Amino acid sequence: MIILTHSFSLFEGFLEFSISIGKSVLGFPLWVMEISDKPGEEEAEPAFKFIGNVHGDEPVGRELLLLLANWLCNNYMKDPLATLIIDKVHLHILPSMNPDGFSLRRRGNANNIDLNRDFPDQFFPMNDDLGTRQPETKAIISWLREIRFTASASLHGGALVANYPWDGTENKQKNYYACPDDETFRFMASLYSRSHYNMSLSKEFRGGITNGAFWYPVYGGMQDWNYIHGSCFELTLEISDNKWPAANELPTLWEFNKMSMLNLVASLVKTGIHGRIFSSDCGGPLPASIAIKGINYSIKASQTFADYHRLLAPGERYEVIATMPGYKSKRTSITLGDETMTVDFVLDPENALKGSLLRHGCDCGSDNKSRRTFIEFLPGPYLEVSAILILILAFLCFVLKRRAIYNHLKQRQFVGPKRSVVV
Numbered sequence: 001m002i003i004l005t006h007s008f009s010l011f012e013g014f015l016e017f018s019i020s021i022g023k024s025v026l027g028f029p030l031w032v033m034e035i036s037d038k039p040g041e042e043e044a045e046p047a048f049k050f051i052g053n054v055h056g057d058e059p060v061g062r063e064l065l066l067l068l069a070n071w072l073c074n075n076y077m078k079d080p081l082a083t084l085i086i087d088k089v090h091l092h093i094l095p096s097m098n099p100d101g102f103s104l105r106r107r108g109n110a111n112n113i114d115l116n117r118d119f120p121d122q123f124f125p126m127n128d129d130l131g132t133r134q135p136e137t138k139a140i141i142s143w144l145r146e147i148r149f150t151a152s153a154s155l156h157g158g159a160l161v162a163n164y165p166w167d168g169t170e171n172k173q174k175n176y177y178a179c180p181d182d183e184t185f186r187f188m189a190s191l192y193s194r195s196h197y198n199m200s201l202s203k204e205f206r207g208g209i210t211n212g213a214f215w216y217p218v219y220g221g222m223q224d225w226n227y228i229h230g231s232c233f234e235l236t237l238e239i240s241d242n243k244w245p246a247a248n249e250l251p252t253l254w255e256f257n258k259m260s261m262l263n264l265v266a267s268l269v270k271t272g273i274h275g276r277i278f279s280s281d282c283g284g285p286l287p288a289s290i291a292i293k294g295i296n297y298s299i300k301a302s303q304t305f306a307d308y309h310r311l312l313a314p315g316e317r318y319e320v321i322a323t324m325p326g327y328k329s330k331r332t333s334i335t336l337g338d339e340t341m342t343v344d345f346v347l348d349p350e351n352a353l354k355g356s357l358l359r360h361g362c363d364c365g366s367d368n369k370s371r372r373t374f375i376e377f378l379p380g381p382y383l384e385v386s387a388i389l390i391l392i393l394a395f396l397c398f399v400l401k402r403r404a405i406y407n408h409l410k411q412r413q414f415v416g417p418k419r420s421v422v423v
């Protein structure tokens with residue numbers, strides 16, 4: 001459970017607050033800052049997380065994340081990218097996942113466990129007992145149950161490359177092992193490397209990116225777990241060849257990584273498809289699933305606002321499918337360019353025909369059976385009255401349906417989409 005311990009701000013009292021998502025083995029709080037125009041509130045916006053210092057002896061990430069937080073708060077309403085991120089994304093920053101390892105200047109935590117090998121693994125389920133996880137790992141797992149992250153990155157040191165899933169292979173061989181969203185991950189990793197001062201010029205890694213298993217297989221890693229269990233597209237970023245650079249090199253390292261970090265977070269609202277899903281009969285939000293034909297992976301819209309955020313490589317044609325139990329699925333084909341696209345869905349209930357006359361408000365069919373039964377057993381003298389009632393209800397249904405479509409058009413909250421589609 002996430003406990004709000006205190007809050008503070010760096011800009012006009014509303015940009016940032018901190019929470020502890022758990023404690024390390026030695027009892028240090030795992031502090032997370034949330035940077036947003038409405039921190040701590042749920043909005044129909046994507047969320048991104050940065051995690052630094054997963055390995056205790058890789059401290060550059062924790063320093064750069066503090067510099068990132070300061071830069072964003074100092075540049076709100078001054079820099080367009082800072083303003084876009086703060087207004088349209090909820091950015092969560094955990095500068096140190098492994099404060100004990102940092103104090104001990106070693107890779108593992110206080111129990112000397114490598115935290116990036118401590119997550120349940122898809123191929124080798126020997127470590128699936130959640131009770132045996134390290135407290136730092138458990139904190140991340142519970143955090144992902146609380147917050148719906150669209151994407152994330154963990155920061156490491158000792159190399160210069162943007163690494164993407166899968167991290168492991170089924171046969172433990174060192175091979176390129178593509179996950180269903182390989183193209184999207186290559187796009188995200190390339191966005192980071194190309195925005196970096198020199199990552200894309202790497203002689204070791206073509207374009208400054210690598211598939212995790214192609215470099216070296218990892219089991220129990222955090223990025224695969226995020227994609228499989230958190231619907232979160234996570235990269236593992238190696239941001240400095242030197243794990244312990246001199247302190248006076250940090251400003252340079254920040255400058256080298258600054259645009260990469262900003263562009264990666266901003267990509268959540270500058271690329272991909274976004275939208276909301278509503279019921280046609282009552283206009284209520286539907287936490288439906290969104291899938292892309294040909295990609296064996298789906299994400300869910302949020303319970304509260306029914307917003308979804310699907311990262312996808314640009315320049316492709318996609319068939320987007322919305323499904324929800326009790327509703328008829330809908331699909332549409334889109335061509336995604338370099339700009340973000342809004343694709344909203346209005347789904348019809350499976351039983352729309354027999355229940356439509358009696359459905360009203362936002363009840364969404366919860367009590368239709370009892371109302372139908374009441375009408376069916378009305379005695380003869382009341383039939384005329386009931387016919388008039390049915391006509392009135394039918395008219396109300398028509399008005400509410402129109403209002404539902406109008407409302408969801410009005411409620412779009414995404415910036416600058418070139419095109420919008422309602423399906």
Ligand SMILES: [Zn+2]
Pocket residue numbers: 054055058155156157
């Ligand atoms: Zn590392």
